[in-house]
Amino acid sequence: MDSGASARETSYSSRTSRARLRRRWCVALGLLALIAWGPFRFSYFSVCSKCGCIRDSVARQLPFLPVTYWTSHRLEDSPVSRAAAQLVQPHSHEWLFGQGGGNGVLCALGPGHQIAPTVWSEQVASFIRATHEYVAPSKARYWLNCALDPKRSRAVLNWLQASGFPASAPVDRKTYSKWRERANLYLPGYDELAAPTPTVP
Numbered sequence: 001m002d003s004g005a006s007a008r009e010t011s012y013s014s015r016t017s018r019a020r021l022r023r024r025w026c027v028a029l030g031l032l033a034l035i036a037w038g039p040f041r042f043s044y045f046s047v048c049s050k051c052g053c054i055r056d057s058v059a060r061q062l063p064f065l066p067v068t069y070w071t072s073h074r075l076e077d078s079p080v081s082r083a084a085a086q087l088v089q090p091h092s093h094e095w096l097f098g099q100g101g102g103n104g105v106l107c108a109l110g111p112g113h114q115i116a117p118t119v120w121s122e123q124v125a126s127f128i129r130a131t132h133e134y135v136a137p138s139k140a141r142y143w144l145n146c147a148l149d150p151k152r153s154r155a156v157l158n159w160l161q162a163s164g165f166p167a168s169a170p171v172d173r174k175t176y177s178k179w180r181e182r183a184n185l186y187l188p189g190y191d192e193l194a195a196p197t198p199t200v201p
Contacts, residue, residue, distance in 0.1 A: 042068070044100025047112040048093040049148050052080035052119040055095060064104045079125035080118065080147060086132065087141045096150065114150040118157045123167045127160055130171040159183075 042059040054076045059068040097110030118124050124147055132140035146152045163183040166175060 040064070040103045042066075042100055042102045042105060044108065045098045045112070045116070046095035046110075047078075047098055047115045047119060047148075048081070049096050049115070050091050050094050051084050051088045052078050052115070052144075052148055053093060054078050054081075054116075054119070055093070057100075061103050066103075078119040079122045080120075080128065080144070083125035083128040083132075084144050087128075087137060087144055111150040115148055115153045118147045118153040121157055121160075123160050123165055124157060126168070126171055127165050130176045134173050134176050 040061050040063045042061055044057050044059075046055045046057065047053070048055070056074045056076065057071060059071045061068050096112035096115065097108075098112030098116050099110070100108045128140050128144055128147070131143055143156065146156050163179065165171075165179055165183070171179075
């Protein structure tokens with residue numbers, strides 16, 4: 001074999017090796033990009049059991065494995081957390097997992113999903129504000145704790161809806177007093193029975 005043919009063969013082999021190496025790098029970079037920015041995410045929300053604040057989270061995970069390598073969070077006030085601003089001291093949030101899915105998980109549920117409808121209720125928030133203003137802060141904290149208790153939260157919401165507490169408009173003292181009379185006639189003593197002994201913050 002002459003030197004020209006040998007050089008051409010060496011050059012061809014070198015180009016082929018470089019092309020294979022580039023393809024491997026492209027595949028590796030593509031896999032990394034897919035893992036980092038692809039659809040392998042587990043998205044979920046949590047509820048703070050102290051104030052009713054909501055945390056939306058996205059966990060980026062290895063494909064179809066519950067191995068999280070990066071998580072982002074976004075905090076959002078709920079109607080109840082805004083109403084609780086005057087009742088709750090500065091605190092570290094205590095998150096209850098609500099609901100989530102993704103990366104092979106269809107629907108994961110936690111105790112926070114029992115609280116979510118209540119903390120998003122303007123009716124409950126209005127009730128807490130009115131109780132704070134027309135009864136006592138301690139009683140409002142009592143009801144806030146009830147609303148954030150997974151075992152009692154739905155009962156509080158259902159009671160306010162069934163007894164016709166005003167859903168959105170600001171409640172004055174007269175309206176609140178009339179509602180209390182109606183609520184006690186509707187379900188005598190239910191407000192006390194619906195709530196566990198509260199822990200005042």
